[in-house]
Amino acid sequence: xxxxxxxxxxxxxxxxxxxxxxxxxxxxxxxxxxxxxxxxxxxxxxxxxxxxxxxxxxxxxxxxxxxxxxxxxxxxxxxxxxxxxxxxxxxxxxxxxxxxxxxxxxxxxxxxxxxxxxxxxxxxxxxxxxxxxxxxxxxxxxxxxxxxxxxxxxxxxxxxxxxxxxxxxxxxxxxxxxxxxxxxxxxxxxxxxxxxxxxxxxxxxxxxxxxxxxxxxxxxxxxxxxxxxxxxxxxxxxxxxxxxxxxxxxxxxxxxxxxxxxxxxxxxxxxxxxxxxxxxxxxxxxxxxxxxxxxxxxxxxxxxxxxxxxxxxxxxxxxxxxxxxxxxxxxxxxxxxxxxxxxxxxxxxxxxxxxxxxxxxxxxxxxxxxxxxx
Amino acid sequence: xxxxxxxxxxxxxxxxxxxxxxxxxxxxxxxxxxxxxxxxxxxxxxxxxxxxxxxxxxxxxxxxxxxxxxxxxxxxxxxxxxxxxxxxxxxxxxxxxxxxxxxxxxxxxxxxxxxxxxxxxxxxxxxxxxxxxxxxxxxxxxxxxxxxxxxxxxxxxxxxxxxxxxxxxxxxxxxxxxxxxxxxxxxxxxxxxxxxxxxxxxxxxxxxxxxxxxxxxxxxxxxxxxxxxxxxxxxxxxxxxxxxxxxxxxxxxx
Numbered sequence: 001x002x003x004x005x006x007x008x009x010x011x012x013x014x015x016x017x018x019x020x021x022x023x024x025x026x027x028x029x030x031x032x033x034x035x036x037x038x039x040x041x042x043x044x045x046x047x048x049x050x051x052x053x054x055x056x057x058x059x060x061x062x063x064x065x066x067x068x069x070x071x072x073x074x075x076x077x078x079x080x081x082x083x084x085x086x087x088x089x090x091x092x093x094x095x096x097x098x099x100x101x102x103x104x105x106x107x108x109x110x111x112x113x114x115x116x117x118x119x120x121x122x123x124x125x126x127x128x129x130x131x132x133x134x135x136x137x138x139x140x141x142x143x144x145x146x147x148x149x150x151x152x153x154x155x156x157x158x159x160x161x162x163x164x165x166x167x168x169x170x171x172x173x174x175x176x177x178x179x180x181x182x183x184x185x186x187x188x189x190x191x192x193x194x195x196x197x198x199x200x201x202x203x204x205x206x207x208x209x210x211x212x213x214x215x216x217x218x219x220x221x222x223x224x225x226x227x228x229x230x231x232x233x234x235x236x237x238x239x240x241x242x243x244x245x246x247x248x249x250x251x252x253x254x255x256x257x258x259x260x261x262x263x264x265x266x267x268x269x270x271x272x273x274x275x276x277x278x279x280x281x282x283x284x285x286x287x288x289x290x291x292x293x294x295x296x297x298x299x300x301x302x303x304x305x306x307x308x309x310x311x312x313x314x315x316x317x318x319x320x321x322x323x324x325x326x327x328x329x330x331x332x333x334x335x336x337x338x339x340x341x342x343x344x345x346x347x348x349x350x351x352x353x354x355x356x357x358x359x360x361x362x363x364x365x366x367x368x369x370x371x372x373x374x
Numbered sequence: 375x376x377x378x379x380x381x382x383x384x385x386x387x388x389x390x391x392x393x394x395x396x397x398x399x400x401x402x403x404x405x406x407x408x409x410x411x412x413x414x415x416x417x418x419x420x421x422x423x424x425x426x427x428x429x430x431x432x433x434x435x436x437x438x439x440x441x442x443x444x445x446x447x448x449x450x451x452x453x454x455x456x457x458x459x460x461x462x463x464x465x466x467x468x469x470x471x472x473x474x475x476x477x478x479x480x481x482x483x484x485x486x487x488x489x490x491x492x493x494x495x496x497x498x499x500x501x502x503x504x505x506x507x508x509x510x511x512x513x514x515x516x517x518x519x520x521x522x523x524x525x526x527x528x529x530x531x532x533x534x535x536x537x538x539x540x541x542x543x544x545x546x547x548x549x550x551x552x553x554x555x556x557x558x559x560x561x562x563x564x565x566x567x568x569x570x571x572x573x574x575x576x577x578x579x580x581x582x583x584x585x586x587x588x589x590x591x592x593x594x595x596x597x598x599x600x601x602x603x604x605x606x607x608x609x610x611x612x613x614x615x616x617x618x619x620x621x622x623x624x625x626x627x628x
């Protein structure tokens with residue numbers, strides 16, 4: 001009799017499982033369609049840098065140097081066409097960030113041949129972006145006043161006790177897609193790992209498919225490894241698809257090209273293996289298919305919201321940050337972003353990998369205890 | 375002529391905690407026969423079957439299957455038997471050919487799906503999913519998966535439950551063909567007419583014990599000679615004969 005091949009059995013399961021996943025609508029929707037929709041949405045609306053919307057009153061003098069300088073500042077978006085009452089109401093709502101009215105008060109007490117401009121700015125508590133305008137204006141006014149001293153009054157500028165030196169280095173533009181895509185990729189891996197694994201092992205157990213497998217010479221390890229291979233293959237196909245669409249359609253930055261993609265895929269593999277551990281645990285705890293989604297959501301939702309999928313963790317209040325810094329997806333997202341945008345190698349993200357590894361160790365220890373074959 | 379024994383069960387006991395599901399069962403199955411395990415629900419039939427199939431641990435006793443002990447050679451036994459479980463499902467989203475391919479891989483055997491489906495007359499369903507099949511087709515497909523590894527013995531756990539008379543008869547023919555091709559068949563059923571038609575020998579199990587083993591004919595003859603009489607005069611046909619007579623013998627898709 002020919003010797004029994006465990007590898008052949010493992011591959012047979014992997015092949016069957018992959019076919020089954022590709023034909024399952026929920027797997028394809030959660031792992032591919034959802035991330036792509038988010039990427040599309042953010043890719044189209046999120047192109048913008050910060051702008052400060054400044055309403056310009058009808059009475060505003062627009063030929064003065066302050067206004068001319070302000071026009072050159074790209075951050076400031078000057079709005080002319082709104083009547084006074086609309087400007088006021090928009091200001092109180094925060095739809096515009098500030099209201100500008102520059103008056104020429106030339107003939108007061110100072111020298112008549114030089115105009116004196118009074119810059120009236122109203123800010124609003126409804127928007128915090130007024131501060132940007134405040135510093136822009138301070139810069140402009142400072143410059144104009146100094147120039148006035150030097151050239152027109154032929155005086156030395158007053159002695160300065162602080163001095164500002166500004167330089168701009170050339171850098172890569174950090175686009176919204178560069179933030180969003182790794183986050184969505186990470187989340188796609190999380191949901192494939194947790195939901196997919198939990199559902200498949202629970203349903204194989206409940207429908208006695210696994211029991212029937214046990215009546216063949218197949219080893220338990222072959223069943224687990226075969227399923228894992230299928231899920232990793234599916235995840236990597238999905239990751240590659242998301243990366244390619246992101247790169248060609250939305251200019252997702254891949255610093256070192258193919259090397260970056262390969263590094264991202266290696267990270268994805270590590271990520272999905274860790275997340276599958278959660279899936280094994282869920283499949284062991286859940287009593288029926290209807291209890292899988294609530295339990296799986298307890299694991300995935302906090303990570304969806306708190307692991308820097310949509311917003312940078314730095315934007316969260318201080319008390320939330322320790323929670324964010326405890327979640328495995330945080331580190332996968334972080335590592336993916338570093339690799340994709342900063343061109344980091346896998347060694348550069350060894351800290352993130354270490355924490356993912358610790359999570360993997362913990363969760364598989366729990367999985368071994370909770371997993372049920374029948 | 376002493377028949378060759380292919381399964382030997384000696385003093386099998388299975389306890390679940392305080393509950394004794396199987397209490398000291400012993401029997402032999404001979405090569406090339408259809409052996410029936412009969413008895414009411416909860417009698418221990420399925421437990422006994424699953425212990426022989428190496429799917430369940432026993433509490434005590436000894437079992438040999440085709441010369442291999444379940445204690446030491448479970449893997450060799452698995453390669454020599456085919457198992458149809460009561461109410462087992464199949465891997466989701468795959469069609470019948472793909473399922474046969476999967477099982478070929480699990481057994482480490484090269485069989486074409488068509489070759490297997492032909493044995494159970496399901497070649498026209500090769501691209502269908504398991505759940506799209508009718509009850510009778512499902513059972514025939516299950517039997518096809520038990521035959522992939524050319525087993526010496528196949529185990530069928532209530533294969534005809536829930537089938538209509540035509541599908542039942544069709545399955546009997548299939549099971550007899552398998553026996554005639556040299557495979558030993560162990561079957562459980564609740565239908566005594568089925569056991570009478572199909573089984574070469576039967577064992578009655580009740581309360582976790584064997585209460586009798588013999589051929590169906592001998593059992594009936596013994597009962598009759600003990601003076602047993604049916605309260606109602608037996609007619610030459612029964613209602614199932616009427617059913618088949620009226621609706622035709624041909625098995626049909628549901």
